[in-house]
Amino acid sequence: MNWELEIIGARAGSPDRFGPASGYLLKTDAATILVDCGPGVIGQLAARDRLDDVDAVIISHRHLDHSGDLMAYAYHLAFPDLRTPIPMFGPTGFSGYVAQLDDVHGIPTLPTLQRPVTQMLPLTEVTPGDTFEVHGLRVDTVAALHPVPTMSMSFPDLGLVYTADTALTPELTKLASNTDLLLSEATYVDSAGRDILTHGHMSGVEAGQLAADSGASRLVLTHLSRAEDAEATRETATRHFDGDLSLASAGKRFLVRDGEITAVAAAPAHAGAGTDRGDH
Ligand SMILES: [Zn+2]
Numbered sequence: 067m068n069w070e071l072e073i074i075g076a077r078a079g080s081p082d083r084f085g086p087a088s089g090y091l092l093k094t095d096a097a098t099i100l101v102d103c104g105p106g107v108i109g110q111l112a113a114r115d116r117l118d119d120v121d122a123v124i125i126s127h128r129h130l131d132h133s134g135d136l137m138a139y140a141y142h143l144a145f146p147d148l149r150t151p152i153p154m155f156g157p158t159g160f161s162g163y164v165a166q167l168d169d170v171h172g173i174p175t176l177p178t179l180q181r182p183v184t185q186m187l188p189l190t191e192v193t194p195g196d197t198f199e200v201h202g203l204r205v206d207t208v209a210a211l212h213p214v215p216t217m218s219m220s221f222p223d224l225g226l227v228y229t230a231d232t233a234l235t236p237e238l239t240k241l242a243s244n245t246d247l248l249l250s251e252a253t254y255v256d257s258a259g260r261d262i263l264t265h266g267h268m269s270g271v272e273a274g275q276l277a278a279d280s281g282a283s284r285l286v287l288t289h290l291s292r293a294e295d296a297e298a299t300r301e302t303a304t305r306h307f308d309g310d311l312s313l314a315s316a317g318k319r320f321l322v323r324d325g326e327i328t329a330v331a332a333a334p335a336h337a338g339a340g341t342d343r344g345d346h
């Protein structure tokens with residue numbers, strides 16, 4: 067199947083001058099799926115006039131850098147013009163979080179905005195470890211090792227795995243087994259000076275180990291805390307993984323045509339998109 071992964075935002079925590087926090091657009095012939103919706107994602111999609119391309123939303127977990135723009139998106143879907151509700155999938159307990167968002171941001175005097183997220187992004191809760199379908203696309207999940215319910219996800223029809231936020235676990239390695247494209251968090255350069263396992267994250271070291279142990283063909287590092295750490299994080303990942311390695315950055319796309327993956331750099335202002343092969 068031909069498909070495309072577009073990085074909307076790749077930062078842990080909050081947006082920086084290079085782009086938003088976590089957000090990824092997955093485009094197949096059947097649907098366009100927004101995976102995670104961190105701060106800056108909706109602004110980025112709006113700036114490119116892409117807000118109405120989304121057919122479904124998957125949120126890995128409720129931390130702000132993955133869900134902070136959900137309410138902005140719900141407002142867009144309901145106001146000033148009422149659009150068709152978009153199905154959303156989130157992990158166990160996500161409905162409680164959505165209810166709290168709606169309590170705070172709902173507008174009682176506008177029928178379409180009384181419970182914005184509930185009304186415009188109808189939620190299906192997924193127990194991490196379960197499998198679900200989005201517009202005919204199968205999604206396998208495992209429970210991430212992270213302080214709140216979080217699902218790492220695999221799209222076996224595409225050969226794509228997204229770790230979301232998690233420490234390295236045997237379940238994650240199994241989920242990523244022989245995948246073509248492994249989009250892995252690497253929050254830190256390495257684990258020196260911190261208890262990264264309890265914190266529920268990986269560094270470049272664990273991301274490289276995950277890619278090597280799972281037999282992934284291509285590793286894309288994302289969710290770095292600092293853009294300036296890109297080269298150092300790449301270097302730590304190569305301690306374990308000697309395959310095709312690149313870094314996610316806002317606007318970058320990975321095109322998959324007949325099983326071949328091509329990385330396309332973000333289009334610079336006033337110029338067409340260039341191509342690269344894993345050197346960013
Ligand atoms: Zn995060």
Ligand SMILES: [Zn+2]
Pocket residue numbers: 127129212231
């Ligand atoms: Zn998190």
